[in-house]
Amino acid sequence: MRQAIESVKAAGLPAMFAFVYDVFYQGLTHFDAAFTAALGENYRLVPNFAVYYIEASDQGKGFAPHRDAEYRNALDEHGMPTVMTVWITVTEASPLNSCLYIVPKHRDPQYASSVQDLSVTADAFAWEDVRALPTPPGVMSCWTQYLFHWGSRASRRAQEPRVTYAVYLQSAQVDPVEEGTVAVPSALGFAQRLSMICRSLRHNNFATFASWERSDELLAFLEKHTL
Structure with a gap:
């Protein structure tokens, strides 16, 4: 995966174009049991994804603090996601080369409000409640549309860039949140x-x-x- 992403970057294209390669779609099937447990059978890939290549430098950084917050009420009656962000590490993600930082749901006083109102930010939590999520390569992390999170700044002391990709998956039990959702796996031309x-x-x-x-x-x- 890293080689595919770096070849695309070397050609002068956005890293996102690495999604022309099979490996990114095949990689999702490795986590099928977890996705099925969370979303149910026949979950779908939403055509809304990203590739992140954070340089190992003091200038490299991930996304600013945010909620994904694209789809309202994307939870079922049990509080499980009907749309889920999936974030997969291609390389290690550490505090040195940029890892995720999150505010856990139970420590975010505005989480519940954000489910209904996508404009709700997070400015009432205590900073000591923030959690870093250093992650080895080949690991899948997932969360709802409403988790407040960000990617930290990297450092010139990092040994390698932080390379990850992210997709949205959705339950087949709800209407498609975007046109063109596809099954996993699919034979995509x-x-x-x-x-x-x-x-x-x-x-x-x-x-x-x-x-x-x-x-x-x-x-x-x-x-x-x-x-």
């Missing part, structure tokens, strides 16, 4: 993979791309290849 990549890039990076030089050409490409 190149055009469908490219479409999912372009959709994710537009969704997650539109504001950034719109400010780039020649942004019209880039956005036109993403539009053309999003089925």
Whole structure:
């Protein structure tokens, strides 16, 4: 996976284009038992994913503090997620090369409100309740749409970059949260993979791309290849 991501980066493309390779879809099946336990049979892959390559430098950093907060009421009557964020480490994720930090649900006074109101931030928790999640390579972490979390800053003392990828999975028992959800596993052709990549890039990076030089050409490409 790391080789695939680095080959894409070396070609001058966003790391997200590594999702043209089989290994990222095949990797999900390794965790099928856990996904089925959480989401039920026949769960679906949402075409909204990301690849993270955090450089081993003082400039490298993960996402700022946030909730994923894209889908309202994405919990069932038992409090289990109907949409779940899945985050998989390709390399080790440590405090030195950027790991996740989270505010546990039971320590977040605003968690319950965020399920209904996606604009709810997190500014009432105690900093001593924050937990670091250093993670070895090849491990899957998952959480709901409403967990407050972030990726820390890396350090020049880190031995390697932090490489991870993330996807949304959803239960088959609820209506699709996005068009084009697919079964896991699926035999996806190149055009469908490219479409999912372009959709994710537009969704997650539109504001950034719109400010780039020649942004019209880039956005036109993403539009053309999003089925």
